[in-house]
Amino acid sequence: MKDMTQSYPVDTSVKPDVKAFFDPATNTISYVVKDPNSNACAIVDSVMDIDYAAGRITYDNADEIIAYVQDQGLDVEWLIETHVHADHLSAAPYIQSKVGGKIGIGENIVVVQDVFGKVFNEGTEFQRDGSQFDRLFKEGDTYQIGGLTAFAMHTPGHTPACMTHVVGDAAFVGDTLFMPDGGSARADFPGGDAGVLYDSIQKVLALPDETRLFMCHDYGPNGRDIEWETSVAAEKEHNIHVGGGKSKEDFVKFRTERDAQLDMPRLIIPSLQVNMRAGQMPPKDEQGDVFFKVPVNKL
Numbered sequence: 037m038k039d040m041t042q043s044y045p046v047d048t049s050v051k052p053d054v055k056a057f058f059d060p061a062t063n064t065i066s067y068v069v070k071d072p073n074s075n076a077c078a079i080v081d082s083v084m085d086i087d088y089a090a091g092r093i094t095y096d097n098a099d100e101i102i103a104y105v106q107d108q109g110l111d112v113e114w115l116i117e118t119h120v121h122a123d124h125l126s127a128a129p130y131i132q133s134k135v136g137g138k139i140g141i142g143e144n145i146v147v148v149q150d151v152f153g154k155v156f157n158e159g160t161e162f163q164r165d166g167s168q169f170d171r172l173f174k175e176g177d178t179y180q181i182g183g184l185t186a187f188a189m190h191t192p193g194h195t196p197a198c199m200t201h202v203v204g205d206a207a208f209v210g211d212t213l214f215m216p217d218g219g220s221a222r223a224d225f226p227g228g229d230a231g232v233l234y235d236s237i238q239k240v241l242a243l244p245d246e247t248r249l250f251m252c253h254d255y256g257p258n259g260r261d262i263e264w265e266t267s268v269a270a271e272k273e274h275n276i277h278v279g280g281g282k283s284k285e286d287f288v289k290f291r292t293e294r295d296a297q298l299d300m301p302r303l304i305i306p307s308l309q310v311n312m313r314a315g316q317m318p319p320k321d322e323q324g325d326v327f328f329k330v331p332v333n334k335l
């Protein structure tokens with residue numbers, strides 16, 4: 037295979053500290069990734085808690101991360117969203133309000149905003165230019181976390197705006213890959229594409245073999261304990277959907293058939309309305325109250 041890493045500033049000799057936070061309610065893993073030579077850090081894929089049946093928002097998960105960065109004396113420089121999640125709500129603006137940092141996502145957020153702006157009939161006051169975010173990453177963009185140089189790889193397929201963020205020997209893959217025994221994420225959301233996802237996975241697997249890969253989700257398949265860290269080498273060899281050199285044709289057939297049987301994620305309706313706004317709640321009404329919409333037969 038052609039070396040797809042040559043244009044990226046990959047340096048696996050740099051080993052950032054990575055602290056994981058698991059949310060059992062949504063099986064999401066959030067991360068604090070820290071420059072080993074300074075107090076600078078980035079927070080990846082934070083979670084805002086919701087009791088959807090009650091319409092109640094709380095911040096226990098986010099408060100745990102905030103307490104951690106404050107206890108450790110860290111400077112939060114970035115709040116990274118690997119993509120517009122459909123299964124949990126981002127807490128990025130809440131965390132930003134407490135400890136700072138710039139909120140960043142892939143530039144194709146504008147595609148996602150266009151699609152779901154229509155689905156939720158958001159009207160003209162909902163900007164579809166990504167301006168709710170502080171930074172829109174393009175393929176290959178670099179940014180600093182203290183002295184660390186991080187970069188973003190566009191890895192669409194699960195959604196159009198998915199990015200994998202690489203920091204030294206650590207890569208945060210979002211929903212591009214699951215643990216080897218979990219395979220891959222669905223590719224049937226609007227703008228998703230199984231063939232595109234396969235190509236994106238190959239891009240991740242073209243990183244050096246020893247690259248540490250950090251998952252956004254784990255469901256503990258076959259009763260094993262929750263895990264979130266693997267490596268490029270382990271995924272290449274053992275991933276049940278793409279490992280062992282499985283062909284694109286086989287992957288697309290499998291993924292498409294599997295996706296046709298999946299229910300929508302439990303929290304997709306509130307998640308999209310919040311996450312397409314960079315984690316902000318929908319605008320208040322005249323009374324100052326906030327509501328989610330439930331579009332009928334639109335998803």
Ligand SMILES: [Fe+2]
Nearest residue numbers: 120121122211
């Ligand atoms: Fe996702």
